[in-house]
Amino acid sequence: MSFTRIAQTFADYWPMFLRGSWSTLYISIIGTVIGSFIGLLIGVIRTIPVPERGVKKIIIKIINAILSAYIALFRGTPMIVQAVLIYYGSAEALHIDMNKTFAAIFIVSINTGAYMSEIVRGGIISVDGGQFEAAQAIGMNHIKTMRYIVMPQVIRNILPATGNEFVINIKDTSVLSVIAVSELFYQSKSIVGTTFHYYDTFFITCIIYFIMTFTVTKILRFAEKKLDGPDNYILLGNQMQVEKPEDGAKRAAK
Numbered sequence: 001m002s003f004t005r006i007a008q009t010f011a012d013y014w015p016m017f018l019r020g021s022w023s024t025l026y027i028s029i030i031g032t033v034i035g036s037f038i039g040l041l042i043g044v045i046r047t048i049p050v051p052e053r054g055v056k057k058i059i060i061k062i063i064n065a066i067l068s069a070y071i072a073l074f075r076g077t078p079m080i081v082q083a084v085l086i087y088y089g090s091a092e093a094l095h096i097d098m099n100k101t102f103a104a105i106f107i108v109s110i111n112t113g114a115y116m117s118e119i120v121r122g123g124i125i126s127v128d129g130g131q132f133e134a135a136q137a138i139g140m141n142h143i144k145t146m147r148y149i150v151m152p153q154v155i156r157n158i159l160p161a162t163g164n165e166f167v168i169n170i171k172d173t174s175v176l177s178v179i180a181v182s183e184l185f186y187q188s189k190s191i192v193g194t195t196f197h198y199y200d201t202f203f204i205t206c207i208i209y210f211i212m213t214f215t216v217t218k219i220l221r222f223a224e225k226k227l228d229g230p231d232n233y234i235l236l237g238n239q240m241q242v243e244k245p246e247d248g249a250k251r252a253a254k
Helices: 003-046 055-075 079-093 100-126 129-137 142-179 184-195 198-228 245-253
Strands: none
Touching: 003 055, 003 100, 003 142, 003 184, 003 198, 055 100, 079 100, 079 142, 100 142, 129 142, 142 184, 142 198, 184 198
């Protein structure tokens, strides 16, 4: 292993590494945000109470069946296959010419949404059932219960899993090279095609991926600690203040 050659490779091709890293982060961030929103929406819908009878029951059953099929499909197939099917398949079957970046964000978003929906559903189920009953007792419907009572707790509880999904997306964007998206892995392959220095190029690529995932993990851990509040805190005194005898005597003297 020649560190001199690795340094030279980076010095010669750093703009390509930089463009690939930016593309990877851009797709990962946008895809994770949209996917998380999809997951939150599906999680809320799938926890709507099903009536015992009526048209509403049939509608909810159909919607749940569709969402269950979506989740099973995108969790049960590799993202690389989804990318090929959506990008090339849509062009062949539907004559839709997708922009590569749009296709990449779309693929990452719907894939993330499938995983996040189950994470959100688990977070909702983990909330104590008494809170749902209390919300119903004061006249709150399902949407208001989710918005004001359940979701603030769920978002905090699923933050570690959401961060983990973000880290996974940073790494999984490498499969998007199959549709020629100019992310980090694709740029690395282009450099190898010019230099034929496989070890040097992918050693640099490995370091860049590690830096991105390590930095994101640390930022998310910091955010979690901020949401948790300080470990050492002092409880405020009771708002009901008890008057001391000497204070009462002074006030009476006035």
